[in-house]
Amino acid sequence: MPPLMRRALLLVGLFSLLFLLISWGVIAYSLFAPPISSVPDHPRAGSASQCLACHAGGNNAPALPHPTFPTCGFCHR
Numbered sequence: 764m765p766p767l768m769r770r771a772l773l774l775v776g777l778f779s780l781l782f783l784l785i786s787w788g789v790i791a792y793s794l795f796a797p798p799i800s801s802v803p804d805h806p807r808a809g810s811a812s813q814c815l816a817c818h819a820g821g822n823n824a825p826a827l828p829h830p831t832f833p834t835c836g837f838c839h840r
């Protein structure tokens with residue numbers, strides 16, 4: 764196998780491994796998210812900006828313990 768080919772294959776392998784590790788991490792973390800269905804009459808679905816507007820402070824809504832993600836429903840069902 765030509766050396767350039769071998770280096771390219773090594774890179775593809777490393778990036779696949781990195782991708783797998785990151786997806787595993789995201790899925791594992793999402794399983795620990797408290798479901799909003801456990802709160803009686805909590806507002807259902809809605810865009811992430813609606814969630815953030817209420818959870819940004821005041822309203823006795825708990826603050827986010829994590830960075831703001833572009834979606835909330837993927838983890839909080």
Ligand code: HEC
Nearest residue numbers: 797799801802806807808809813814817823824825835839
């Ligand atoms: C109108 C205000 C409001 C909006 C909009 C809102 N929430 Fe909440 N949320 C609250 C309040 C108040 C609580 C605390 C309820 C309690 O502890 O009894 C809460 C609790 C939570 C909790 C904690 C649940 C638990 O079991 O600890 C999560 C997670 C959450 N909200 C996520 C979301 C998501 C995701 C959205 C968007 C779909 C959202 N919230 C929209 C007011 C809001």
Ligand code: HEC
Nearest residue numbers: 792793795796797811814815825826827828832834835838
């Ligand atoms: C990648 C998965 C994931 C996404 C996406 C996500 N969360 Fe979370 N969220 C979690 C996990 C896991 C926890 C519990 C973390 C902890 O207790 O340290 C949590 C905790 C919370 C809490 C605290 C609940 C409490 O009882 O204190 C709030 C509020 C919350 N998330 C709101 C949101 C909002 C609003 C969004 C959308 C902008 C969002 N989350 C997106 C995984 C996620």
